[in-house]
Amino acid sequence: MDVKDYDIGDIDMAWCPGCGNFSIIKIIKRSLAELEITPSDVVFVSGIGQAAKLPHYLKCNFFNGLHGRSVPVATAIKATNPRLTVIADSGDGCNYGEGGNHFIHGIRRNPDLLHLVHDNMIYGLTKGQASPTSMKGMVTPVQVDGVILEPFNPLTTAIALNASFVARAYCGDQDKAVDIVKEAIQHEGYALVDMLQPCPSFNEINTYKWYKENTYYLEDDHDRTDRSKAFEVATDLDRLALGVLYTREKPTFEGQQQVYSKEQTPLWKRGQHDPDTLRELIKKHRD
């Protein structure tokens, strides 16, 4: 497949000039194309925010739902039809703020998703309030004395929850980001990619330059199965590690459903429940 196969044609994109989102959409298109995934086999699930508009700018099925709620929607879609490639794609505020509870429990379920978080460390669409990942001291119209909350660390948290794939990427480095995203899609199970993204409109701290200076790639010999090591790497906020920090093979949510124990047919293809079985179930209530 070609990157162009995902082009939607003429559409007005609501992102600001210079925004990292333009790189992210390229990274996504390239990853899908290189993995030869047909647009009609992909479902993007997003919330609300600037990041969450991405599926509109791509040829794909999408469910652009409520702010914060993409993970449960994506989990259910994958469980209902495991043949689809499902990508939950939204911002840091969406996923770690409003949607924090689904982040935790989504990881525990381990559906086979790519969970791509555009982490610009700010609420973009609502004009620049702190997000859970905003750095301490960042001044905004609401955080007038600067952020005082401990920044949320998605990677340590995901590792603490024993997520099956935990990675950080940087959208300014497309080639490497494509590698990470592709791996995450191919990984069977829940795969978090926290994608660092500059927001030139509102985040004056975490700029392209800042990311360049404060990130590094994990060495090839990094042992992704070593949870403690991964945790330690993830705790470092001065130098942000890029790459796949941690992986753990485990059965997927949908894979463990009784409905798929015998056959893989998506639910929609199965038709109604067998009336005789229903009659039997009803008869049981005779005594």
Add this chain to the structure above:
Amino acid sequence: MDVKDYDIGDIDMAWCPGCGNFSIIKIIKRSLAELEITPSDVVFVSGIGQAAKLPHYLKCNFFNGLHGRSVPVATAIKATNPRLTVIADSGDGCNYGEGGNHFIHGIRRNPDLLHLVHDNMIYGLTKGQASPTSMKGMVTPVQVDGVILEPFNPLTTAIALNASFVARAYCGDQDKAVDIVKEAIQHEGYALVDMLQPCPSFNEINTYKWYKENTYYLEDDHDRTDRSKAFEVATDLDRLALGVLYTREKPTFEGQQQVYSKEQTPLWKRGQHDPDTLRELIKKHRD
């Protein structure tokens, strides 16, 4: 103060015979008494569940609110009146299930609270469904094929979030539990005590016996400030460590509020805002 000072008198307690909650209330009363805290200076904030009924059985102020929502309520009470001793006290389902998002962000705020979680690894009040901490494979009326979700690990998660005090206690060992709870109350900042608690009515796996066999106390030389070590200890699910795993000094939420920068007076004592200041604020809109 004496433990009896917290007695509420004749009240019908809704707990089942043999329940760990009876030990927990004793632990709480002893801790408060030993710390000489007057009942009218304490506010318990609970959610809904069997655990959440505890404040009713104790002489104290309480706010028995909604299922899952005790942490934000407690945080606001403490911020509004930092002179109060505030204890958020509820079940594992309440705190880690419905209230999971508040757990994460409550830790990030670091209010000076004791956050006491009765962790019986089950939903008690609603009659025995899995809770986030239920072990894999546990069969319940809803989890008919056994729990398939990765159990939620409150300790690794709290450490991942860099909580300022992270402990696990076991209610079957009151003396040691009192020590831990007292320390948590005295700790300035957010203090999690995950209190292991048998539920004889619904949890047949994690019994008094099971806890005895699967827990151990941290050695005296355990370095609580070593985050990676604490994390490693917390990942071990075969042998559950008891004691204070991790502490980190940091400024509290309320301590960092502008309102307390000059004086500590609780908000209710301050009266209205100064009318002249308001007039000035209004006048600014002349141009």
Add this chain to the structure above:
Amino acid sequence: MFYIIGISIVLAGQAGQGIQTVERLLTRILKLDGFHVFATKEYMSRVRGGANSTEIRVSSEPVRAYVDAIDILIPIDKEAMKRLEPRIGTGTLIVGDTSYLGDVNNLLEVPITELAKDLGNKIYSNIIAVGICCGMLDVDMNLAKDYVRTFFKEKDDDIISKNVEAIEVGFKRGKDARDTNLISLDISKDDSIKDDLLLHGGEAISLGAVAGGCNFISSYPMSPSTAVLVSLAQKTEELDIISEQAEDEISAINMALGAWYAGARAMITTSGGGFALMTEGLSLAGMIESPVVMHLAQRPGPATGLPTRTEQGDLALALHGGHGEFPRIIIAPATIEECFYLTNESFNLADEYQVPVIILTDQYTIDSYYNISSLDPTKVENTRHFIKTGEEYHRYTITESGISPRGIPGYGKGLVCVDSDEHDQQGHITENFTVRKQQMDKRLRKLDGFFKNMQEPAYHGSESPGTLVVGWGSTYHAIREAINRVGDESIAHVHYSILHPLHPSTGDILNKAKKVVIVESNATSQFGRYIRAETGIKTDATILKYTGEPFSVEDIVKRLKEEI
């Protein structure tokens, strides 16, 4: 004319004393022996202790409503008595042990605890109580013993035979009371009902759901709605159903919408507080035009309220919950049969109109049952409404009916794009005011067609009555029996099971009555208010109850007599 159907037996004890086992055993045995039965329970929000009770009515004809009056009371401990005191009348026979009952009138002394201990364990008390009832009602003993054997078949032989003995011991005491003419019960048996079904509202709803093709349920436990989650979870072995306990209600509703999007027939079950949390998701269903079936089992609010009690206090929430304006359907089953058939139908309606369908029940409906002859899983024809998409597929095509053909991803060549923002026909975000209006109008006209096939509200009695009693949902049988008891021909009864949209005949029906009296288990007459908002008609009187208890037949009789 005083019209009492059969007798009412109340068994009471602490949570954990096996009152539910008693209820189950006794109603099954009685039904199998040809008695019509009705049962409902009331219980505290706790796991052990407290005071719970179950009422079982036994009759020679169908019996389907709760009564206050207790003919035979068998308390298994003291606490139970205190709570039931207001319901004990001069005609109440109390059966049990003076040791915990103390000095009461009309006592049939049976040292239940002693007898149980003689059998080796106090826990047989409840089975002895079952035996006593069987004896009093002259039940076929072999049948009872057989049933007990099957009931406990998973247990050790020893326990089985002890239970059979317990039944016998109790039976003897009951029969003695009968033989000595202490009591005389003349209830005839009806062989034709032996094959009848006994299932409570919760089970009927979950069976109705599977009959409607439900294959996905995501929910968070909350009394009294959990029964439906449990009973669907239990069916995942036999049927293709995914059942998931969500981390919270918000996740539950969003999962259900994801599941419908991908082609499942999904539902959620919850109670008031959980439903409130789901209203943002409800509004999402409105915007993306997703079908979804939501079971809202009411309990008294506000907030946590009385978690195990009953009320009809969430109608306004069901009608108006969620922000913005979008169509929905609200159904409140009045009978066990309707729990089944209307739930079945709900999946078709949701699918056809692409709207949320709210099934509004309450604790009383969920926990009550009576014998019914049958339920037919194929009576309601299931229709499937999603299409295979072509390359040029647009999810939100403007149509005259307001219904845009619904595709699902992976079926056909089209892309299925749904959006919570206002969107154009393709599903893309728009801020075009004209498109906005077109899409709003399209959504709001979707239910215009609904009226044509809409079931009429149930109507009993004269068409121009002196008094018209209006009811909805779970009060149906209590109203019916109350009107029968009052025995005044000038009283008619109209009953709504489909609440919203309101049947267009409502104004006419109400206008024909001299006086309109509404019965609701809430404090502010929410349905009355809704009728007024729709028709302008104000009900002349209200019969309201909001103590947490269900309406009894007597409650309604008393108030009706005051009102006519």
Add this chain to the structure above:
Amino acid sequence: MFYIIGISIVLAGQAGQGIQTVERLLTRILKLDGFHVFATKEYMSRVRGGANSTEIRVSSEPVRAYVDAIDILIPIDKEAMKRLEPRIGTGTLIVGDTSYLGDVNNLLEVPITELAKDLGNKIYSNIIAVGICCGMLDVDMNLAKDYVRTFFKEKDDDIISKNVEAIEVGFKRGKDARDTNLISLDISKDDSIKDDLLLHGGEAISLGAVAGGCNFISSYPMSPSTAVLVSLAQKTEELDIISEQAEDEISAINMALGAWYAGARAMITTSGGGFALMTEGLSLAGMIESPVVMHLAQRPGPATGLPTRTEQGDLALALHGGHGEFPRIIIAPATIEECFYLTNESFNLADEYQVPVIILTDQYTIDSYYNISSLDPTKVENTRHFIKTGEEYHRYTITESGISPRGIPGYGKGLVCVDSDEHDQQGHITENFTVRKQQMDKRLRKLDGFFKNMQEPAYHGSESPGTLVVGWGSTYHAIREAINRVGDESIAHVHYSILHPLHPSTGDILNKAKKVVIVESNATSQFGRYIRAETGIKTDATILKYTGEPFSVEDIVKRLKEEI
């Protein structure tokens, strides 16, 4: 009689092109120079690009409503034109550059971009536009230049003087057009308004809140409600206010309740979706009888809808959101003054009656403003309603008024026990049916006393009118101006700012009119429905708009003429 007040100027450009700066600058300069002004903006849900615009009306008398007609249009780029096309009439003078405007009628060619570039940077375009308007309106140039200097005082000297130059350059062009009689604007100045205030609804609400003693706000950002959060956060330096951005709306409302419990005066601000999520907490406030002030700034739904547009679509949600039954107060300010005073009052009402008070506004209210003479922070007397507790304090004492004295922890010797379950007078869980009923009755009678001091709905015109126009909230000024324009004495206008409880005079007022016409920015006439539910009266006609745009004066004029 055609009654147009002053002129309307519309400036339009992409998000990020400084349209808001223009609006701010121009309205301030004009007001300081003695012109009455009104301004409102419309903008897309994005950060850069798209097409936003602001309408500024300038007049010699008070002007307070939005009009469709554009007298002078200054588009700073091409996109803007497309979107505004429907509003461009034969009388619209378009000012700008042919390079991006192309071939339009009534063009006053000013090469704005070129002129800006001459000054060194394209970004001065917007200030040039301000200058043009000043020139056309014959503004005192020194005043304008002074204002620009103060406005940019934080900037470098060079930038300041460039901006002053830009004003001058524009001014000259505007003055030329005037001098050459291309345009003739006769709007007289009124020196008495130079000290007037200019503040939008969002700011007025936050000032009203602090006047009401608000010292705690917890909220989650959501357009268009965020303005109130931001403006309270900005005041934490000068005032004792805790402002916290919560992780979600559920946390926000629960924090606010915790804060009230501990003695703060707390509020939240949100929009429809966030409010839906808060309704469980709203119900909690009902049960624990906690005061709380909730600002709900409406935008078009359902779901995400049109995040930056306006609607009155959440009234039903405000009325009925939350499970169970409990009293609440709903207020919808109709003017900037009411945004201030009624918000101030809301804190007293919440505190006195121990109920949630919902302030229902919309994007239009939040983002619009006009000059008002003053706001007095001490006009509404603040009352404090919590007490010092004694040892025997019971939080839920049964009282005749339904209001139980409210204690707070740490003030007095009593314990303050609040419970989301049904509870007894002490605040302990109960399952006693009688206690339940007593507490329900107590809660539900709390607002009985509210009626006695209730502000009458605003009434204009004949008491037995031919046509009575009913409005609520933000449509006030548009209705007023429309009725003036229509100029028919038989039209009267009643306007509600306190929506719930509904004023008891409503039925009488409406019954006196031959015809009742209701104006609402929604699709289903939610207030009309509510009036019918309360009074039985059906409005004869509806004037509804739900495109996401505010009502314009012309919209209402047109429909009113059809209806009378």
